[in-house]
Amino acid sequence: MENTQTLSLHFEENGSGKPLLLIHGFPFSSRMWAAQSDALGARLLAPDLPGFGDSAAVDAASVESYAEDCVALLDALDILEPVAVGGLSMGGYIALAFARLFPERVGALLLLSTRAGADSAEAKAGRDATIAKVQEQGPGVVAEGMFPKLLAPDTYTAQPAVAAELQAIMATASQAGVVAALGAMRDRPDASQLLPQLHMPTLVVHGVQDQVIPYSEAEAMAAALPNGQLELIEGAGHVPNLEQPQRFNQIVRDFLASI
Numbered sequence: 239m240e241n242t243q244t245l246s247l248h249f250e251e252n253g254s255g256k257p258l259l260l261i262h263g264f265p266f267s268s269r270m271w272a273a274q275s276d277a278l279g280a281r282l283l284a285p286d287l288p289g290f291g292d293s294a295a296v297d298a299a300s301v302e303s304y305a306e307d308c309v310a311l312l313d314a315l316d317i318l319e320p321v322a323v324g325g326l327s328m329g330g331y332i333a334l335a336f337a338r339l340f341p342e343r344v345g346a347l348l349l350l351s352t353r354a355g356a357d358s359a360e361a362k363a364g365r366d367a368t369i370a371k372v373q374e375q376g377p378g379v380v381a382e383g384m385f386p387k388l389l390a391p392d393t394y395t396a397q398p399a400v401a402a403e404l405q406a407i408m409a410t411a412s413q414a415g416v417v418a419a420l421g422a423m424r425d426r427p428d429a430s431q432l433l434p435q436l437h438m439p440t441l442v443v444h445g446v447q448d449q450v451i452p453y454s455e456a457e458a459m460a461a462a463l464p465n466g467q468l469e470l471i472e473g474a475g476h477v478p479n480l481e482q483p484q485r486f487n488q489i490v491r492d493f494l495a496s497i
């Protein structure tokens with residue numbers, strides 16, 4: 239089902255049950271959750287962040303502004319009770335900002351292929367260099383650079399349709415959206431100190447073959463969370479929901495049923 243709300247943030251809504259807000263990674267869109275749409279036993283709400291998918295871009299963004307966009311989406315849908323909030327990679331950075339800013343709105347948290355730490359000085363410089371490149375050459379340079387690392391090495395040959403779909407999704411990202419998101423990721427705060435304060439049930443999912451964020455980051459987050467559950471998926475890289483959808487969906491369904 240397609241929807242547009244007053245902030246002109248486009249979102250997809252599928253399935254029924256309790257609400258589950260899932261925030262996409264960079265430089266993807268809500269389309270990355272196609273294999274989850276009605277498979278999680280939940281009412282899946284998947285926004286397109288500004289400048290991605292079908293949402294209009296903004297000039298600048300932060301993980302906090304994205305979290306505010308997401309809470310505005312819940313408000314617009316009159317969903318005021320605590321809900322499950324999750325995100326993959328950059329979406330996880332935003333989910334952590336959401337939990338910091340709006341803890342009363344989060345009944346459960348899903349941290350997927352993500353990390354709690356901030357960018358190192360070197361990583362920040364890398365973001366700046368990428369922003370300059372995107373401004374010169376367009377957003378395609380990001381997709382080109384990321385593509386070889388996104389999936390588990392075997393997924394490229396075993397599941398070419400998954401690789402093609404990811405490329406197709408990345409091709410829809412706008413230049414302004416990509417630049418704003420790179421700045422938001424560069425400037426995100428370190429959420430490590432927040433983890434021990436997050437008492438809601440939290441599911442941490444990570445692909446063992448993730449070449450973008452190593453799974454040791456997931457182990458560290460789960461260890462620091464008072465109520466964390468760690469699930470590592472063998473045979474998956476950075477996008478386990480697309481690479482191993484059945485396993486991924488089962489894990490999320492079981493988690494949601496247990497809370």
Ligand code: MLT
Pocket residue numbers: 262263264265326327328329423450
């Ligand atoms: C993502 O997959 O969302 C990003 O690559 C994460 C990052 O660049 O830190």
